[in-house]
Amino acid sequence: xxxxxxxxxxxxxxxxxxxxxxxxxxxxxxxxxxxxxxxxxxxxxxxxxxxxxxxxxxxxxxxxxxxxxxxxxxxxxxxxxxxxxxxxxxxxxxxxxxxxxxxxxxxxxxxxxxxxxxxxxxxxxxxxxxxxxxxxxxxxxxxxxxxxxxxxxxxxxxxxxxxxxxxxxxxxxxxxxxxxxxxxxxxxxxxxxxxxxxxxxxxxxxxxxxxxxxxxxxxxxxxxxxxxxxxxxxxxxxxxxxxxxxxxxxxxxxxxxxxxxxxxxxxxxxxxxxxxxxxxxxxxxxxxxxxxxxxxxxxxxxxxxxxxxxxxxxxxxxxxxxxxxxxxxxxxxxxxxxxxxxxxxxxxxxxxxxxxxxxxxxxxxxxxxxxxxxxxxxxxxxxxxxxxxxxxxxxxxxxxxxxxxxxxxxxxxxxxxxxxxxxxxxxxxxxxxxxxxxxxxxxxxxxxxxxxxxxxxxxxxxxxxxxxxxxxxxxxxxxxxxxxxxxxxxxxxxxxxxxxxxxxxxxxxxxxxxxxxxxxxxxxxxxxxxxxxxxxxxxxxxxxxxxxxxxxxxxxxxxxxxxxxxxxxxxxxxxxxxxxxxxxxxxxxxxxxxxxxxxxxxxxxxxxxxxxxxxxxxxxxxxxxxxxxxxxxxxxxxxxxxxxxxxxxxxxxxxxxxxxxxxxxxxxxxxxxxxxxxxxxxxxxxxxxxxxxxxxxxxxxxxxxxxxxxxxxxxxxxxxxxxxxxxxxxxxxxxxxxxxxx
Amino acid sequence: xxxxxxxxxxxxxxxxxxxxxxxxxxxxxxxxxxxxxxxxxxxxxxxxxxxxxxxxxxxxxxxxxxxxxxxxxxxxxxxxx
Numbered sequence: 017x018x019x020x021x022x023x024x025x026x027x028x029x030x031x032x033x034x035x036x037x038x039x040x041x042x043x044x045x046x047x048x049x050x051x052x053x054x055x056x057x058x059x060x061x062x063x064x065x066x067x068x069x070x071x072x073x074x075x076x077x078x079x080x081x082x083x084x085x086x087x088x089x090x091x092x093x094x095x096x097x098x099x100x101x102x103x104x105x106x107x108x109x110x111x112x113x114x115x116x117x118x119x120x121x122x123x124x125x126x127x128x129x130x131x132x133x134x135x136x137x138x139x140x141x142x143x144x145x146x147x148x149x150x151x152x153x154x155x156x157x158x159x160x161x162x163x164x165x166x167x168x169x170x171x172x173x174x175x176x177x178x179x180x181x182x183x184x185x186x187x188x189x190x191x192x193x194x195x196x197x198x199x200x201x202x203x204x205x206x207x208x209x210x211x212x213x214x215x216x217x218x219x220x221x222x223x224x225x226x227x228x229x230x231x232x233x234x235x236x237x238x239x240x241x242x243x244x245x246x247x248x249x250x251x252x253x254x255x256x257x258x259x260x261x262x263x264x265x266x267x268x269x270x271x272x273x274x275x276x277x278x279x280x281x282x283x284x285x286x287x288x289x290x291x292x293x294x295x296x297x298x299x300x301x302x303x304x305x306x307x308x309x310x311x312x313x314x315x316x317x318x319x320x321x322x323x324x325x326x327x328x329x330x331x332x333x334x335x336x337x338x339x340x341x342x343x344x345x346x347x348x349x350x351x352x353x354x355x356x357x358x359x360x361x362x363x364x365x366x367x368x369x370x371x372x373x374x375x376x377x378x379x380x381x382x383x384x385x386x387x388x389x390x391x392x393x394x395x396x397x398x399x400x401x402x403x404x405x406x407x408x409x410x411x412x413x414x415x416x417x418x419x420x421x422x423x424x425x426x427x428x429x430x431x432x433x434x435x436x437x438x439x440x441x442x443x444x445x446x447x448x449x450x451x452x453x454x455x456x457x458x459x460x461x462x463x464x465x466x467x468x469x470x471x472x473x474x475x476x477x478x479x480x481x482x483x484x485x486x487x488x489x490x491x492x493x494x495x496x497x498x499x500x501x502x503x504x505x506x507x508x509x510x511x512x513x514x515x516x517x518x519x520x521x522x523x524x525x526x527x528x529x530x531x532x533x534x535x536x537x538x539x540x541x542x543x544x545x546x547x548x549x550x551x552x553x554x555x556x557x558x559x560x561x562x563x564x565x566x567x568x569x570x571x572x573x574x575x576x577x578x579x580x581x582x583x584x585x586x587x588x589x590x591x592x593x594x595x596x597x598x599x600x601x602x603x604x605x606x607x608x609x610x611x612x613x614x615x616x617x618x619x620x621x622x623x624x625x626x627x628x629x630x631x632x633x634x635x636x637x638x639x640x641x642x643x644x645x646x647x648x649x650x651x652x653x654x655x656x657x658x659x660x661x662x663x664x665x666x667x668x669x670x671x672x673x674x675x676x677x678x679x680x681x682x683x684x685x686x687x688x689x690x691x692x693x694x695x696x697x698x699x700x701x702x703x704x705x706x707x708x709x710x711x712x713x714x715x716x717x718x719x720x721x722x723x724x725x726x727x728x729x730x731x732x733x734x735x736x737x738x739x740x741x742x743x744x745x746x747x748x749x750x751x752x753x754x755x756x757x758x
Numbered sequence: 759x760x761x762x763x764x765x766x767x768x769x770x771x772x773x774x775x776x777x778x779x780x781x782x783x784x785x786x787x788x789x790x791x792x793x794x795x796x797x798x799x800x801x802x803x804x805x806x807x808x809x810x811x812x813x814x815x816x817x818x819x820x821x822x823x824x825x826x827x828x829x830x831x832x833x834x835x836x837x838x839x
Binding site: 170182183184185186187268269270272341344345348362374375376377378379420421422423424425459460461462463464465526527528529607609610611709719 | 763765767768770808810812813814815816817818819822829831833834835836837838839
């Protein structure tokens with residue numbers, strides 16, 4: 017039965033989340049809640065300079081402070097495994113610090129207070145070097161060079177050595193396409209770096225025995241990757257390190273890598289004690305992984321009928337102090353919502369004296385979407401066209417050759433646009449100083465390395481063990497899929513996130529993969545249990561296994577002797593499982609492929625105060641194809657969360673660097689994320705065009721919702737104030753200045 | 759022969775070709791043959807790529823079949839947040 021025709025009993029219901037009560041009562045244990053007997057407290061000394069050579073580090077005074085049990089510098093780290101050199105350098109600087117906040121040394125002490133005192137006693141001699149933090153300045157031929165010798169051979173000439181990577185995508189002939197246009201628009205757009213803004217700072221506790229075997233408890237999106245990275249940085253075997261993930265207070269991509277974890281391990285190794293470290297908010301902002309900042313040149317041609325004739329984008333993405341590939345994920349999806357005959361995008365990766373960027377929901381796509389969708393919106397205004405109709409005219413469908421190469425399978429963009437057009441929001445009247453913005457966005461989604469085990473317990477209840485921290489409600493969704501497949505109530509299933517010693521490797525909770533990939537593996541594990549039960553009952557009933565079917569939560573005999581054998585449900589099977597050969601379990605290990613692409617359409621209404629340039633969001637609607645919403649509450653939560661984060665990126669959030677190259681806004685008072693009182697209710701519409709790559713039709717939904725909001729808000733603000741906004745965030749002074757410009 | 763589409767800047771690594779025809783029946787064979795025939799692409803392949811086969815993005819599954827009429831596109835390795 018296909019996902020389109022399957023009648024679900026559990027899937028699609030708004031069932032209670034298993035972790036809800038724990039999280040609202042404080043029983044849930046987050047990273048900072050993990051303690052051990054005799055535990056020490058770790059603290060990191062960080063660079064006050066954007067770029068400097070470390071001439072010497074004197075740790076003697078810190079070591080002599082009563083209560084200090086270990087002090088480490090880079091000299092205490094082994095040569096890392098191949099491929100982990102940059103990761104180690106980012107966790108603890110070598111001979112140079114590359115950004116404000118780069119770790120230089122660390123201590124472990126018997127109290128937080130002593131640890132804090134001790135790092136003040138460490139004397140570091142720096143030779144300050146020229147720095148660059150701005151993407152436009154960094155590409156100039158005479159810019160200070162962050163790293164020499166990293167430029168890949170395909171980078172065009174004429175830039176500094178900070179432009180380290182080049183990629184391009186597209187098909188057709190854009191020059192011919194631009195000639196066919198009735199209007200051609202060229203603009204340069206800019207976005208600032210933002211942070212994922214997770215509420216829970218990074219936290220980690222680790223211990224290591226004399227045999228170099230270690231245990232770690234950590235707040236992360238992926239403890240298997242944390243294990244692999246720590247092992248790589250510390251030159252250990254992965255099996256020597258067992259990592260357990262705590263509950264997680266947000267990650268959004270920023271907790272798929274290591275920052276403090278190898279440092280904590282090194283402190284635990286040197287001190288011989290368990291060590292715990294919790295980042296401050298200032299450390300989180302200065303020294304974890306924000307997004308890229310960007311400068312983007314875009315050119316779009318359109319004819320009077322609204323057909324896009326050609327698109328071009330040249331994207332410069334500032335990726336921090338180390339080489340990254342994020343710009344590829346701006347260049348590929350920039351124009352993905354459209355069926356285009358002539359399209360070209362170029363991406364250039366630029367390194368600067370800023371922290372190494374990390375993933376943030378659909379990493380790279382939101383800025384590119386902002387630029388592309390802004391240009392299309394402005395052309396609609398210029399040609400007097402309805403932006404919704406223009407998007408419908410040009411929308412990519414199943415069978416469309418995408419702007420980045422592959423031909424799309426069926427997806428729900430057209431359905432999302434139709435739902436947006438039919439939504440009351442689209443036709444609602446606007447008041448004075450208000451504007452309405454529309455944007456479409458795309459993300460790839462993927463599956464990846466996944467292991468799941470499902471156990472039938474003695475009483476017939478079912479335990480699912482999986483290896484992905486539950487960020488968006490995955491324990492409920494996985495339980496629901498297993499319950500659906502086994503034909504049992506949701507309450508009979510409990511899904512737990514297990515440690516790295518109890519299951520095979522899993523990719524992190526990223527790439528919008530968990531409901532798709534872990535769900536797929538859980539369904540297949542449940543099917544393995546069903547097959548095992550059928551085989552055992554066939555043996556007991558002395559019938560052919562093909563005559564034993566699993567239906568509505570019970571095994572039925574369907575052969576010639578029908579009526580001879582009473583159906584047996586899961587609890588009855590569990591009761592005799594030992595007689596039938598022992599415990600019954602199913603497991604599935606796979607590289608889950610077949611994740612369906614995802615599209616979303618956002619409508620935003622904003623009001624701009626002509627006196628101050630302040631923007632308020634009056635109404636916001638998200639429409640997205642979820643394939644099949646397993647638990648609609650969670651899907652809606654993802655859509656709302658992505659929209660809110662995108663609104664913050666569009667209006668408020670930015671990394672502000674001073675002339676000295678140091679971050680100026682290192683707390684939530686100055687780095688302003690939207691709070692509930694800043695926002696209207698975010699309305700949602702779930703479109704369901706099943707993904708043929710999943711038994712229930714699931715598409716990942718976690719990343720796409722952050723792709724369109726930057727553009728939707730910018731288009732709304734531009735229409736509200738009558739001036740095209742090309743520079744994010746659209747802070748009041750910037751908007752006001754644009755309005756006052758002739 | 760499967761037709762492998764080479765996009766944008768990657769064409770420089772394939773002697774300027776936008777399509778490369780190869781006698782391969784799965785992803786593993788493709789990833790072995792591409793650098794053999796076009797050594798300039800070897801670092802990119804070693805760094806890790808994603809390959810779209812008939813519209814599905816494949817990161818690692820070597821035995822994903824490639825039919826003679828399959829659409830195959832070599833892409834940068836897809837990640838997520």
